[in-house]
Amino acid sequence: MKSVRRPLVAVSAVLVLVVVQAVADPTGLLALVGWSGAVPTLAAGGWSFAPYLVGFPVLLGMVWWVTVRAGERYWTLVTGVVLAVLVAQALSCLVMTWNLAVSAWAAGYVTAKAVPAALIVAAVARWFGGPTRRETHRCGPPWIPAALFAAAAPLLAGEWWTSAAYAPGVPVARPDRGPASVIVAVLLIGLATVVCLRWMRRRVPGVLGGWLAALVAGGLVGFVQAVVAFAVDGGLSGDLWPAMAAYVAVADGLSFGACVGWIVGVGAVVVERIPAAGRVRVARLSAATIVVVAVVVALGVPAIAPASAADSSATASGSAGAADAAPAGFLRASGTAITDGRGDQVLLRGVNVNQLVDFYQPKTGLAATRPLTEADFAGIAARGFDVVRLNLSWSALEPTRGTLSPSYLAAVKEAVGWARQHGIYVVLDMHQDGWWKGATPAGTDCRAGTDPMWGYDGAPAWATITDGAPRCQFTGRDISPAGDRAFQNFYFDTSGVQSALVATWGRLARVFRDEPTVAGYDLLNEPGFGETAPVTTSYLLGRFYDRAIGAIRAAGSRQIVVVEPSILWSGLGFDTGPAPGFTTDGNIVFSPHLYAESITMDRSLGLPPIVGLERQFTLAQRVAAEYDAPLWSGEYGYWGDTADVDARLARYAKAEDANRLGSAYWVWKQACGDPQNGIGPTGNGLQVQNCATGGDAAPRTDLLAILSRAYPRSAPGTLSVLSAKGPDLLLVGSTAQDSCGLEVWVPGATMPTVHSTGVTALATVAASGGWLITGCASGRYTLNTST
Template identity: 55%
Template sequence: MMLARRPLVAVGTTAALVVLQALIDPTGLLVLAGWPGGAPQAQLWWPLARYVVFLPVLFVVVWWCAVRAGARFWTMTAGVTLAILLAQAATAFAMTGDPLFAGWAASYVAAKAVPSALIVAGVTRIAAGPRTLELRTPENLCADCGRLHKLPRKARRLPLRETGIVWPYAVLLGAIAPLAAGTWWTTVVYTEWVPAPRIDHGAFAVISGMVLLAGFAYLSMRWMRRRVDGALAIWLGALVAGGMLGIVQGAVAIVVDNGFDGDIWGLMATYTFVAEGLSFGAAVGWIPAVAMWTADRIRARRAAKTPEDVETPDQAPRSAARTAVLTAVAAFAVIAVATGGVTAVRAATRPTTTALDVPAGFLRADGDMITDGSGNQVLLRGVNVNQLVDFYQPRASVPATRPLTEADFTAMASYGFNVVRLGISWSSLEPARGEYSQAYLDRIAQAVAWAKAHGIRVVIDMHQDGWSNIAATDADVCRPGTDPMWGYDGAPVWATVSDGAPRCEFQGRDISPAGDRAFEHFYFDTDGIQTALVKAWGVVADQFKGDPAVAGYDLLNEPGFGETAPVTTSQQLGRFYDRAISEIRSVGSPQMIFLEPSILWSGLGFDTGPRPGFTSDSNLVFSPHLYAESITMDRGLGLPPFVSIERQFELATRTADQYGVPLWSGEYGYWGDSADVQQRLVRFADQEDARVLGSAYWVWKQACGDPQNGIGPTGNGLIPQSCTTGDDVAPNMDLLSVLSRAYPQTAPGRVHTLHAESSNPYSTTAPWTKMTMSGSTSTRSCDLAVWIPGITKPTVTSTGVTDTALTQVSGGWRYTGCAEGKYSVTTG
């Protein structure tokens, strides 16, 4: 009765916990299997997978673990953790068909799995009671195996599976780790010297990662086998070993990666390491477990034939090792076939990308730089322009946007800006399905023409916030903990499918049941919604394919995470990007594609986006929004920074390097009204210069009626608006003085060092005219162009630069010249 009661209690507690969490959590994101609202969609697979796959796998594995490992609190905790991770992996596999991705996706529920496992194990321990077991040792595990064949099968199962030999299975776990490294060990947390079986990090990382994993597996498997019945001991040992490796990785990273240098990145990184380690052990631990089960079955058959065939203690390790090797070969074959099959399916279903030579005059991605195709590096520095975005209007009498005129571009050029990230709205572009507004396309074209006339390039950004500009209505019943939300901007009404989920927000607009459901429908292309946006991009690209003033296309602003990250934010987001890129290339548009990770990057300071190789196109730019210490979740909750400004630059650089593309931040700033806004901006500028990067500040102008502005005396932005008169007020020169600092707009070859500073460190509005830079070029180029702000003629010295000229332009000066070999420029 005790053996039956324990799994019943465990499964019952798990089910009760699932139900209780779903009732408490209004979003469905913070629990094992939540229900944020909305009508069920039985005709679709992805909404059901989270229940018809997740829950059965969860309950079956919890039952199994309760029977085999439920006698002790800690083994049961490990068992329930395994059950949750496997349920998540099975669900991700059902939704994607990618086994390795599905295993890695389980890491996203580690923060839910461990607390839930502790609760279930605790209740099970109290309600079902302990089971008294003799601690198994090599001496008593199989003392009389020769006569076991005479016993009933159930009676002989336990000792047959407990040989006491674990090292072959531990070695096997370590040996297969590099096979999955392309999925588990490619996130931004992994830096040099962190032990991980990641091939591109060199021999030390691979060997040390494998050795540590095998060593921890030996210790944990040995411990588990003396306390847990059957092959489950090996599987749980693999789970624990992955977590132990993660702890060591976190400790190493704290040392080599300055883990607590102005933030709590050390803790965030360690959590990520542990989560990935646990998911690896859960998803791959079946391989050594099968090896152990196979070895026991072979041993049982030999024992059943004749007692004389029973292996001696010195023979057992060799037999186990042979079985482990054979199982490893089989596992490698299974994983290779599965992975290869997935790759083949992707290749067969992926739209072909037309290879285009980028014509002269168009910018392009060249390795880790943006260049002009003539051997010159180009730094794109400027601002966001939101004046063409179709925002929700909270107050009928107050416009949500400000008019966009040529005067805006005249002013932007006077601050040295050479790029704008121009936000556009799908809702204005395609107000009715399949009907594109030529009038709106003409407005975009007019803005591009104005920019071009003032030497400014344009990144066209398909902007969205909260998915659409639909606001909550009286019909939306918000659960406790959430509030009715305004609309914002993005998709048209016909492309907004929320199944009746409430338009309510939890800790901000980006966690909303209605918005999350709409994003989920988009990612899985319900009724062709994603296909429609892909086609819309083809329309835009066809309009501007011949205009070099358009630097590129930002395919989707801050993509939401839907309801099933990372299936959405990695696999499905990459699928959308690949389709949109193919559509853009199919109309002959050669411009760069700016790729954003999900909104999680803006909210947390880091994230994992589409995996490298999601597209065959190479003219790409990685474009995260670097909002560290600004609108991130930590600051909103009053916590220490998860990621500092300096750290986020490093993490973004690592990610761009993984993609093999340049880095360009499409948004940053928005540090509010605190006294240290300029201090943070100066730190940002120092990092940007040190890494020779460009970016676009948020935002040029923000209307008083913009839903992101709230209700206040002025409209936010670099050029504020008086909410009383509607007119411009004095520009934010404390910010503009930093943003308009001296920098090389175009530089021959490559810029190696760059630093700018204020002409008067005691003034927050003094122009930043002081700059030093160095570069080198293999061929002579006369395209050096340096922007210097201010009305006073600056002093410029240089080496390796000839045919120089200093010309006064609106708002500052332009220094030009020819360079060959190594060169440097100093202004002051």
Template identity: 45%
Template sequence: MLPADDQSGGRRLARIASFATVVVLAVLCAVLGLADGTGLFAPENWLDAGFLPGNATSPAWATVVFLPLLIGGSAVAVHRVVRAAAPGAKARWVLGAVWASLVLVAVLAKLAYSVLLLAVAGPAGLHIFPTAGALLGECGLTGAKYAVFGPLVAGVSAAAYRIGVWRLRRRADESGEPDEGRESGESAAEAPGADINEIAGFAWLPAGAAVALHAGTGMFAWAAGPIPGGLGVATLISGVATVLAGIGLWRRVVSPGLTHAGTGVTLWSLATTLTAAGALGFVPLWLIDAGLNGFGGALFPVASALTRVAEGVAAGVCAGVVCVPWVAEMAWRRRREPSAERGGLARAVRWAPPVAIAAVLALAAGTLAPGPATEVASVAAPTQTAGGDRDELLPLTVLRREGQDPVIGDSTGRQVLLRGVNVNQLIDYGQPDPAKPTVWPLKDSDYAQMARYGFDVQRLALSWSALEPKRGEFDEGYLERVRTAVRQAAAHGIHTVLDMHQDTYSKYVSAAPGTRCRANASPEFGNDGAPEWATRTDGAKACGFLGRDLAPNVQQAFTNLYDDTDGIGTEFARAWGRLARTFADEPAVAGYDLLNEPGPGNAPGVTSSILLGRLYQQAITSIRAAESKVPGGFHHLVFFEPSILWSGLGFDTTPPAGFSDDPLLVFSPHLYSESITMDQGLGVTLTSIEQGYTTAERTARAYGAPLWSGEWGWFGEPDDFHARFDRFLERQNSDMLGSAIWVWKKACGDPQNDPAATTSGGGVVLHTCPEGEPLASPAFEITALSQAYPRSAPGRLNSLKSSLTERDLRLAGSGTGTLDVWVPGPARPEAEGGGLTGIRLERQPGGWRLTAHTSGRYTLRVA
């Protein structure tokens, strides 16, 4: 204790540490908020939000809710914990106490803020378990951010505390009074607030680990590598590691410092220790994943480590929800029960570990068990024979086989590789230069030229603003243009994915003339997307940050869409129902891409995961209802995307697994790693091309859905373009996937084109600007894009190799039906293989179509 005439010394030290925490944390939040407009590392995406919310969906709610809870809660926690320690406590003890408290407070503040956001959005359409899991994952990610940045705050607080101790001791020396405070190294058993029996509570950490792993699989499955044995083994590893870390932290670090702690501070310290133990206990999983699967190259280990720590933080918090009340009851009984009855309490302590293990097993059996697998999803589509007409476009579905990832297939049970191109010629763009058209006319000759590449799919970009220019009124003329494009593509053997496209939310978000923006931001220009009546920006600033899509007005518009403000989300779903009704019986339509690169909204994680998933489910419900009402209609594939941050970073949080139980979902991120991702502008690589595939495949697997990349391409300068282009396609072949390159034809007046450019760069078909004269595409690009590949293969493909420079295709598969292969080049191909009969070659513009009948295992080589 302090000298008798200076009892306020302990309180003074606590105030010093608390004040330092407040100041440094406030500065940290301000700096990160200005430096990171993505909200990925910053505390919240509150750029230019103002200090007071002007409406229910304002990002300023983070300023008046999350920020005070974070800073004020941390100040109170630090004051109480430091006050309970002796003035002689080691500075490293204070550092650990402040750091752990900050992490837990951040989680709780994020939880409170997220609940507010969901209350504003309303509970309609939110499924309780996916939503709860996503909330847990998002709050854990917030805790992980402060686990990373927290030492900056805790270090200053500990230094300020130590200076305060030094000043108090100097005063005591000058006054000649003895310092009666004991050293913090005394045994934990002698400290009144540190009962060693409380470590039994750490037995609940395995249960918390199981819950956190399940939640993490639904939020950021891309970071979770395939551990042998699955989640059961991962739970065992993390559970043991967290228990050991918790006991070690409590005995050697936390408990010795709690010299004057009452029950409340002791319980808080126990909760923070659980949180810290979780953060440390998940590091072994990250290391094991790296040893088994590789770190992923480039800077990806940073992202994967952050998400593992997020899972760990969530595990600690989950354990605390059960453990802390349990320990509190133990302490209450200890004070009130006679010593003769404490044997029952001791037995309760001994029973804690098996009870926790039973909870883990129950969770694993009830929520982690895989669902039934079927060979072909049941859809109301026209049935087809196994042979089928080669030129007939069949309805597409999802094929499932036990032990294998689901794939896109057709109604005869053949695996289909959709490989093609994006078409933007029906987009309703904003026009930056009235003298330059924003798109080229879409003609049948475009599809004839696509067929020469061997493409079998177009991702046809549509604009909501053109489809529904006035609320409730659909433009039949625009719908007819879409019908024409679908028919023309089908005539050339090309499926269509209908894509509800947007960039910057709509063309009605352009900054007013004279708009002034802060540093690192510039006036926004609206590209395309929603109609004007559905663009609700609530006065947010039109200043783009690190690109066109992170302007405050754009994110406010997306937030209002996700919150269904004024029924905007409901009307968006209704527009999809109108499209689905038009094409309900059309087999040439492969499916519907619900929303191109949706913005993260004002609160990434909540808006871009939970509420985005709800919007998707609204649209899916509308689509299925419309298809069911059309005679001969059937269910088409539904392609869904993560937020645009995936395109900009190579990963992101995603709609929670289970947001929809529709069996025809296809996960469709845009794989732009080493291309237009934000890291390339900084001269570094966060996610490599190969890791981009890995993250996407892991996430698709968590959804139980096939993977199809709706966009890729544009790898920068010519010197780097060729190698990266080839690496992308080589990985696509080895993983037996399809995709659509961006874009077929880019007009000189496209708002995404450089106004000073002399060519319409970024397209497969090039032109001069502004004249519009045709240019030759790079020879290597033409050869690589038109490479030989199986358009459809009976059963499943087992391997696929195709040269990007010459005609050399090798494949193997297993199934019965008609194999359909595209082969480029004028010379007649030479084909050989096993398990094939009736091989037929037919000349096509730009190449050949090879068909053959398979029965069982088969191989094919074409040269």
């Protein structure tokens, strides 16, 4: 009988590690089993207890088991503890969602916590666990269990291998990526499993040996995918993306091995029961099975639908044709382009306007916003912008639950009316920063590592449920235990707070359903990650979006709906976002905020860029293509007052033109008392405020010169080339249907010289701040302007 000393030491090490991490990590996000100060409650639901009543016991039980079975060798025990952490995470998420696909995929998100913990626990067990007795075990042929594991990959693809990390050319076992990808991936998984089984099963017997082999094989496949990605996805380009892509691929592989690898373990044990005389024949047969399975699956088996699509509330069902049903004059999403419904592509380029946001006021007597007037829209139009992302506050829109504020709604209507008068589209954005405007209450004792914080903006107090978590920030406003718990309660619809916002969107959409000036609805600005990403940031965020879209369509509104990934995209330069298929609605736009090299965490930490400024467009386009939706960045900029701000904006503009995209710069005006401004001598933004006088300072003409460059507001068909600097423009497009929808903005007082091919009825007319060039295009056309 084996001694219980080593498993007892290992479990004790896990207990100590969990306690130390819970004390040291004030957010609860970086710990194996974190505690942020929020108290689990029955009102919140079972999800608040899941980490403690499911995840923690499973972790301890699994660590005991793997130490008993695989604890004689350091590296097998490391692998076993990694398995224990991933399985505990998956089961905890399963209790939260009752969705196998989401829970299994979510296990990979704790890889960065699982590996260091495993190294520590295995080391402690080796040092204090007593003498080892290494044995070598006999094992059967590995081909059958390897074939089963490889065959399971495309059949159970679920949400694995869907993110910006998987560039075209990287083999993944998803039938929607094509037969070649599946065949290569299945062969790769099968061969890696054979190799790992031969190594692991001699050291660890039984089901666990095969399971651990599958775990290592999954990680090995992820490493190979990362090598391929490095070769096909730009390699070293001055950023850390290859390392991040490698981490994502390895984490996906490990979670796949952890959650599906028991198939290998069971298969290996069954094979050992086969009489020796029959093993050779079976081995030969199963060696060919991997190849046959790969081909058959690649050619004929669809991937299991992403969980968020499969079990969504279906409130948006029947709305797939919303784009086609949009009335004349309304913008819509058509494939990967925003169009006017006549086949003309529309580029929405403009600015954010935050002057209706209900901000926290950090300094008495210093206003948090500047008044919004018609002059703002006149000034925006004079710069050639054709869209305003109008930031709204739920707290001001619905201060009392169930009732929209008449005065605030009137202010929104007035702003939309001004935009209409000046030929500007409006995207109504439900804005939030840090969930709500509450600051750290006086007398709060913030834990070490966190600091008291200002409030910001967002939800009303009645929709803010923090369960006692402290309002203290860690590295910034977006990591606050109270804010994270408030988001968690929102995602799980505690006390119906999510349902309330869904209903609010329905009421707001009913007001503007007949207003073509409203281009679309941005459902929630930079959604927080709560406490359990990606359950929150993918599955539950997608469910909220689907419900809100359903409410908007039920209100009779056919405008575009803008959906964002979580705040992680703004902080890292990439994210997963809702799983493809989260809604059946076809009239959506994908809108990550392209802040690479700006407010991302790498810059604040002095690291090389996680994602380079130019690469971010490629990654965002890749994810938009998974949604079959246009890409539009609702925010970018905010490079502060550093010496290279102009150079970075010029790079952004060049990349934006090369990708033929629109976006909205942050921000038109920022008041001196805006908490995001930080209380300085001037208010940030393109239109600067003098904090000493409260009046206007000189505007940022350097930035405006870049932002106000020439561009096509609308262009027939599809654009293939777009390049501009100031008033100089080159565009190339093609259209299968003749159209007179060409409209180009050119800045400046001097009338531009225009050269074109394939364009007729050219006309150049003066507009506020510049010129508008219109014409009719047929087939392939070009247009070039200069002054």
